[in-house]
Amino acid sequence: MRYDDMTEAIGNTPLVRIDPAVHGLVNIDLYAKMELLNPFGSVKDRAALQMIRPLLPGAAERGDTVVELSSGNTAKALALIAGMHGLPFKSVTNRMKVPEIKDLLLLLGAEIEELPGQAECLDPTDTEDPLSRMHATLSANGSGYVHTDQYFNERNVEAHLHGTGPEIVKDLDGRAPDYFVACVGTAGSSTGTARALRQHDPDVRVIGLVAAKSDFIPGIRTIDEVHEVGLFDPGVYDTLETITSDDAIDGLLTLVRRCGTPAGPTGGGAFQGAVRHLRPIDATLTSRRTAVFIVCDRVESYLSYLRERRPALFGRPSRRNDVSTLTAEEIAAAPTVGVEEASRRPGLIIDLRNPHAYRALHIDGSINIVDELFAELLHGGLPFGRRQPVLLVCPVGEKSARYAALLRRMGHLEVRSLAGGVIAWRDAGARLVRD
Numbered sequence: 187m188r189y190d191d192m193t194e195a196i197g198n199t200p201l202v203r204i205d206p207a208v209h210g211l212v213n214i215d216l217y218a219k220m221e222l223l224n225p226f227g228s229v230k231d232r233a234a235l236q237m238i239r240p241l242l243p244g245a246a247e248r249g250d251t252v253v254e255l256s257s258g259n260t261a262k263a264l265a266l267i268a269g270m271h272g273l274p275f276k277s278v279t280n281r282m283k284v285p286e287i288k289d290l291l292l293l294l295g296a297e298i299e300e301l302p303g304q305a306e307c308l309d310p311t312d313t314e315d316p317l318s319r320m321h322a323t324l325s326a327n328g329s330g331y332v333h334t335d336q337y338f339n340e341r342n343v344e345a346h347l348h349g350t351g352p353e354i355v356k357d358l359d360g361r362a363p364d365y366f367v368a369c370v371g372t373a374g375s376s377t378g379t380a381r382a383l384r385q386h387d388p389d390v391r392v393i394g395l396v397a398a399k400s401d402f403i404p405g406i407r408t409i410d411e412v413h414e415v416g417l418f419d420p421g422v423y424d425t426l427e428t429i430t431s432d433d434a435i436d437g438l439l440t441l442v443r444r445c446g447t448p449a450g451p452t453g454g455g456a457f458q459g460a461v462r463h464l465r466p467i468d469a470t471l472t473s474r475r476t477a478v479f480i481v482c483d484r485v486e487s488y489l490s491y492l493r494e495r496r497p498a499l500f501g502r503p504s505r506r507n508d509v510s511t512l513t514a515e516e517i518a519a520a521p522t523v524g525v526e527e528a529s530r531r532p533g534l535i536i537d538l539r540n541p542h543a544y545r546a547l548h549i550d551g552s553i554n555i556v557d558e559l560f561a562e563l564l565h566g567g568l569p570f571g572r573r574q575p576v577l578l579v580c581p582v583g584e585k586s587a588r589y590a591a592l593l594r595r596m597g598h599l600e601v602r603s604l605a606g607g608v609i610a611w612r613d614a615g616a617r618l619v620r621d
């Protein structure tokens with residue numbers, strides 16, 4: 187194999203059969219499309235190359251900066267490709283939540299601009315959202331940027347329509363699989379691959395996987411966020427199912443420990459989601475079927491994510507006072523207050539949002555303790571007196587309700603969560619201030 191540059195090594199990843207002794211399916215052959223073997227480490231290498239290729243000559247001529255709204259694999263691949271052409275790369279994001287990935291991007295020479303806001307994929311109807319404003323700036327002619335625009339760029343889908351999908355068919359001797367399972371981030375890989383497979387067999391069942399509400403699996407959307415993605419077309423999926431970070435880590439451990447596959451959390455989630463979906467079908471089958479899932483990237487970048495969620499794996503004691511240990515009943519019983527009552531008797535107001543969002547707008551007198559830091563504080567015990575009235579605030583009132591439930595369990599009886607969060611406060615016309 188001899189190449190002129192590393193981008194020629196993108197694609198043509200192996201399709202590897204998972205040992206039935208591991209997945210336990212009797213009538214279904216389960217294969218993993220090993221996208222972790224792309225040269226820059228993920229499924230996003232394909233989309234990055236396909237999106238940037240036509241923009242490179244103009245960008246090189248003008249000395250433009252390549253820019254993308256990404257906190258992970260797309261940014262990594264674009265930073266490497268831009269570097270190969272002597273171009274700077276800038277990643278704009280509001281969710282740089284995995285420290286190893288941030289460090290890696292900096293090492294690759296990327297500039298990182300962190301913005302306030304809710305979702306990384308912008309809502310074009312919300313012109314006030316900092317990401318939407320940034321999007322408009324980037325897309326303007328003569329901005330000095332070339333913007334690959336992964337959430338809206340059809341070339342993201344085409345990378346998989348012409349690459350990932352046909353490769354799977356070729357490796358299955360010209361047949362499409364009966365089931366195709368993929369996690370959904372920008373929706374590019376699932377949409378493009380599904381389209382290619384259905385060109386061979388319109389009956390392919392496509393299972394899209396997203397993270398459960400309020401959960402976090404790096405690289406993919408939650409069930410609430412997915413509808414904001416420009417490329418997301420619900421018609422692509424026969425079913426859209428949720429996976430939890432626990433499912434993703436369980437699957438990751440199986441792939442890592444039993445399958446010789448150092449997969450990241452979404453690869454693990456895809457495996458787990460595939461087996462969960464297929465198990466009841468398998469029991470009814472009388473002839474053989476084939477299923478394929480995507481292993482998007484590698485495990486090494488997620489050690490801190492795993493350490494935080496499964497300390498025992500690293501020989502550390504399990505965490506006390508952790509929101510992940512709350513039951514659904516405890517969360518449902520979290521003490522909440524509406525805007526009117528909260529503004530009458532606020533007490534100590536703790537805003538759990540990121541510092542950028544806090545700086546942009548917050549409740550007067552509130553203090554900012556970002557939720558990851560607040561979680562750390564609580565592991566050590568109550569950081570304030572039991573009788574101190576506390577109002578917890580987050581974007582929409584979901585995270586703050588969990589922490590309120592946890593504080594309740596820890597014996598703090600004067601805690602409340604602001605129902606509807608800062609959004610409800612703003613919509614009620616209550617006063618917000620800017621730093």
Ligand SMILES: Cc1ncc(COP(=O)(O)O)c(C=O)c1O
Pocket residue numbers: 228229230258259260369370371372373374375376404405406450452453482483
């Ligand atoms: C780790 C990981 N898994 C899955 C995906 C989903 O891929 P897509 O954006 O094609 O939906 C991504 C996308 O960034 C990712 O980074």
